[in-house]
Amino acid sequence: MSHRTFHRHLLTTLSLMLIGTLLTACGSGSGSADGVTRLTMWTFLDPKGDDPRGAALAKIVEGFNAANPKVRVEVTGINFAKIDGEVIRAAATGGGPDIVNVYSVQLAQHVAAGSVQPITxxxxxxxxxxxxxxxxxxxxxxxxxxxxALPWESRVWLLWYRKDILSEYGFEPPTTLAELSSVAAGISEKSGGKVAGIGIGMSEQGLGADFMEKFQPLTAHYGGTLFDSTGRAVFDDAAGQKALSYIKSLGENGALPRSSLTMSADDVVNSVKAGTVAMAIEGSYRVASTRAGEGVGENLVTAPVPGDPAGETTPTAVAGQTLAMGANTEHPDDVWRFMEYYLSASSQEIFAGAGVMPVLKSAYAKAPATGSVPAEELGRWRDYLLKDGRASRYPEDYSELSTEAVKAAQKVVFEGGDVASALQQVAKNYNANRN
Structure with a gap:
């Protein structure tokens, strides 16, 4: 057993000793005196919040409950950075939810922990x-x-830009990575630092995900990948070094402010919404809620991330939210009935209306022609995914790796650290601790 694995197991065991009784009490749904089977669903979405996806979730759950009077799904929203640990700890004590919303990037750790079960x-x-x-x-x-697990949405990472801000400072939307850098630097300079040209979350919040969501596609654009076919880290090669060097250049020319060190993906998105960040590379799934911000609307434009030379695009990662069956559910048939409803054409159309990329082709054609994300734009996102999408499998300790990677990137981008040696050290440590 590697040092990393031993350390993780030790922490898990101590956590279970402290909170086992509480989490077991939050266990799988069961029949009640009124003859209604109650299923618990844990998800990162808040059905009562202002995110359009949460409203779509609430509508779908309400529809399922109405159509299935003998089964009732009850939703618990948990912060996206905490939900995986909560599910794993609860399942280990014999409890946990019947229905688990799992981000595909994090699924491997649930499989390894046994917190979800096969649904083949x-x-x-x-x-x-x-x-x-x-x-x-x-x-x-x-x-x-x-x-x-069964994915119920797709997502891509796009270039976001505030066209009102670019226009204010006299810039056209960038069509290459080189232009992205120069336009971002120009906005930062002309605004006197009041508006950051580009936002990238360089903090460890959210497990360093915002940084990795830029580093991975840039590495792919330069011809590389994070892992080889055996799962060994290879992002310290020439492609990975070019990717991190590009991000470093954004810091050096003033496009990426030092305040990025304290920013997560949520912070970047909120800054775009507030108009204090002009451009970002963020997920399709966040567009609808961002456009709902005051003064945003059509000022937020999306496009494939440009590449170099002109005419090329940077690949996008392919990921999505999924539904999985809790390891300890006593009602697998009812859980599957809910999954089918969640993946039905009508439910997919509801999510499309919330700006979510469906996993059913027909839902794109039936998405609203108007709204925060019209059908035409949703279709362009789908085409980007089909043309430039890069599907990946992530290891169970990916969150640990991404945290270490962003720590190294912080020193490179803002403290003048050496790109090659930083990446080589992260990759070396990761590979040394593989089981």
Whole structure:
């Protein structure tokens, strides 16, 4: 057992000793005196919040409950950075939710911890029936030939820019990575630092995800990848060094402010909404809620992330939120019934209306022609995914790796650290601690 694995197991054991009783009490749903089976669903979405996705979730759950009077799904919203640990700890004590919303990037740690169970026998006949209608690469959620979750949305990472801010300072939207750097630097300079040209969350908040969501596609653009076919880290090669060097150049020319050190993805998005960041590379799933901000609306424009030379685009990661079946549920048939409803055409159309990229082809055609994310734009996102999407499998300790990577990047970008040696050290440490 590696040092990292031992340390993780030790922390988990201590946590279980402290909170086991509480989490067991939050266990899987069960029948009640009124004959209604109550299923618990844990998700990062808040059905009562102002995120359009949360409102869509609430509508779908309400529809399922109305159509299934003997089953009632009850939703608990948990912060996205905490939900995985909460589910894993609860499942280890014999409890946990019946239905788990898992981000595909984090699924491997649930599989390793045994907090979710295989659903192949239920999902495969459904997939066979869907045929080419279902567009998410199911291999991304398949482990040892078992399907462990069912993705209900797709997402891509896009160039966001505030056209009102670019216009105010006399810039056109960038069409290459070089232009992205120069336009961002120009905005920072002309605004006297009041507006950052580009936002990248360089803090360890959110497990360093915002940094990695830029580093990975840039590495792919330069011809590299994070891991080789054996799972060994290889991002310290020439491609990874070019990717980090590009991000470093944004700090050197003033495009990326030092305040990025305290920013997470949420902070970047909120800054775009507030008009204190002009451009960002953020997820499609956040566009609708950002456009709902005062004064934003159509001023927020999305496009594929440009590459170099002109005419090329930077690849985008392919990921998505999924539904999984809790390891300790006593009602697998009812859980699957809910999953089917969640993935139905009508539910997918509801999510499309909330600016979410559906996993069913037909839902794109039936998305609203108007709204915060009109059907035409949703279709452009789909085309970017199909043309330049890069599907990846992530290891169970990916969150640990991303945290270490962003720590190294902080020193490189803002303290003048050496790109090659920083990446080589992170990759060396990661590979040395692999099981």
């Amino acid at each position: 026998t239920r999902v495969q006949p459904w997939l066979d029936k869907q045929g080419e209608e279902y567009v998410f690469p199911i291999d991304n959620v398949t482990y040892d030939k078992e399907i462990m």
